[in-house]
Amino acid sequence: MSDLATLPKNGGLANKKTLSGFPSLSNWFDDFSMGEFPSLFSSNFNTGMSTPKVNIKEEADAFIVEMAVPGLKKSDFNINLDNNTLSISAELKENNEEKDEGYTRREFGYSSFKRIFTLPETVEDSKINAKYNEGILNIHLPKKEEAKQKPARSIKVS
Template sequence: MSNLVTVPKNGNTIKKNFNYPTRSSWFDDFLLGELPTVFSSNFNTGISLPKVNIKEIADAFVVEMAVPGLKKSDFKIDLDNFTLSISAEIEENKEETNENYTRREFGYSSFKRTFTLPETVDDSKINASYNEGVLNIHLPKREEAKQKPARTIKIS
């Protein structure tokens, strides 16, 4: 469908809608319309790249990753030369048998997020926890990098 606007000599705008579909718009509607939703609604069960919040507090950095539906054992967290990698792989097989049919579905999903840590992180004290769909990674700062409380300096 195309929208054409004509401007007459008096300056008023008149909008005309022409509803004559072209062959290419029919083709686009077919390919971009219902066909992909039919396939994606049944077969797109993979994990998208999870959202991550990273915050800095006085004595650490905290990474929060929203990954509901997984188990603690699904995750792999690696640290290699100040590069933190968080990944998960899930393989799923389902079979439903009825007297008239058998339905089998299988899927494989994975993701990997990688972060470069600042050198102020004490890598020997990093810990992680997973609770109610949120993976938390606590990255403590080295003692010399921790923020010191504000203080007043007396003039002598």
């Protein structure tokens, strides 16, 4: 298993090629963060939602994207694949109303995020799956058979 990839300030990873001719994690992962929806008010009823951070791991047979998004439900996520573009988004609308002895108090809030990633052609897009557990969204991006890392082996000289 490789180390986690980290995103520098500009949102891209360092560019490098692998020996097999397939793009490495570094040169396929273009992240176009759509930014956070800014909090319009400083009061506590509109908390906003910052752009979630991601960890990306490259394993021998897959790429794993882990996104920290606590406080959401599975149904809050919208994950789409269009050609080689993976988009992950969530949108929350909150509307609270209290009625008490002659007055009505209404507070509402809106928050959202959207992350977009360009996937390499080595990802088997028909087998992508996502799971959400304890505030972490995990997206499993399996590699095509020809892109999987082969184990080292000895070759006999005849």
